[in-house]
Amino acid sequence: MNGDDISSGSSRVVVLSRDVALAGAVRCDTDGAAYQCAGTSGPYEAAAELLAGPVLALVLDLRCLTPRHLRLLSIARENHVEVLAVGSLPFGITTTDLSGVRLTAVNDLPDELRRLARVGPAAARAPATGTGPAPEAAPEVEAPREPLVRAAPAGPPKQPLQTGGPRASGERPAHRPTDLLTDEELAALLEDRT
Amino acid sequence: MTPNGEMLIVADRLVADEFASRLAPSSPTTCSDPYDALAAMRDRPWPLIVLTASQPDLAGFCRAVRRLQRDARVMVLCAPAAEPQVRPLVRDTVDDYFIYPLMESDWRELLAESD
Numbered sequence: 283m284n285g286d287d288i289s290s291g292s293s294r295v296v297v298l299s300r301d302v303a304l305a306g307a308v309r310c311d312t313d314g315a316a317y318q319c320a321g322t323s324g325p326y327e328a329a330a331e332l333l334a335g336p337v338l339a340l341v342l343d344l345r346c347l348t349p350r351h352l353r354l355l356s357i358a359r360e361n362h363v364e365v366l367a368v369g370s371l372p373f374g375i376t377t378t379d380l381s382g383v384r385l386t387a388v389n390d391l392p393d394e395l396r397r398l399a400r401v402g403p404a405a406a407r408a409p410a411t412g413t414g415p416a417p418e419a420a421p422e423v424e425a426p427r428e429p430l431v432r433a434a435p436a437g438p439p440k441q442p443l444q445t446g447g448p449r450a451s452g453e454r455p456a457h458r459p460t461d462l463l464t465d466e467e468l469a470a471l472l473e474d475r476t
Numbered sequence: 477m478t479p480n481g482e483m484l485i486v487a488d489r490l491v492a493d494e495f496a497s498r499l500a501p502s503s504p505t506t507c508s509d510p511y512d513a514l515a516a517m518r519d520r521p522w523p524l525i526v527l528t529a530s531q532p533d534l535a536g537f538c539r540a541v542r543r544l545q546r547d548a549r550v551m552v553l554c555a556p557a558a559e560p561q562v563r564p565l566v567r568d569t570v571d572d573y574f575i576y577p578l579m580e581s582d583w584r585e586l587l588a589e590s591d
Contacts (some may be wrong), residue, residue: 330543333518349536353511
């Protein structure tokens with residue numbers, strides 16, 4: 283493997299890139315020992331690193347990702363590994379394929395990885411299902427996350443379905459075009475059934 | 477002695493079936509998808525791993541195999557045309573390779589690896 287020979291630990295960051303500059307940008311902070319880097323040049327090696335032990339994050343150069351290797355992202359999800367992607371959408375891959383992947387600028391990678399190192403791996407941050415003590419609050423407000431795949435913008439708020447039942451205020455609201463049935467129409471329908 | 481069930485074969489169906497018939501009644505574990513194979517390597521140690529050279533990024537896959545299975549014997553089956561691609565991997569990540577299709581002597585030698 284062409285990466286550093288590092289021990290397993292939750293502060294490991296796996297870097298999948300053939301770009302020396304990108305690997306250097308990620309490693310520029312390793313002097314501070316906030317995290318350790320495992321450099322890989324292929325998706326299989328990156329997958330092996332994810333499977334070999336706890337990993338804090340996967341830094342993914344999108345140029346290394348092809349449709350054949352989307353399974354790498356599945357392995358990252360299964361192991362609760364944060365995936366930080368750099369680059370543009372590769373040919374043959376859709377935004378849906380990259381669900382959960384966060385697009386990050388190269389210059390922001392060290393800060394983002396330091397932040398992840400502070401809050402710990404995603405597996406540790408996952409909500410506990412047992413009855414153990416509640417996790418401590420994060421020491422500071424996290425920076426807003428920028429998912430690569432955004433949800434569709436919310437449209438105007440939908441009107442709740444009107445049932446025509448008695449209201450707390452006792453007032454009868456005026457009929458609105460969005461109402462399905464008025465109280466009178468509903469009562470007439472119910473009478474027809476009886 | 478290692479039972480043949482301790483052998484992991486990473487190959488397409490044709491090769492896997494050939495191994496299954498050779499090793500009957502033992503049934504080796506086979507994976508056609510390299511990522512399935514890596515997941516299987518995470519779960520337990522394998523004394524012998526046989527893989528075909530038809531994998532894309534064979535060198536990277538062999539490094540991944542070695543990352544997860546330091547002590548395994550790793551053998552590659554390759555077509556004659558792929559031999560120049562495989563030979564440099566020997567003693568780096570791969571223990572040895574065989575030209576496929578295998579001759580009887582190759583089968584004996586390969587299956588002896590599992591003993």
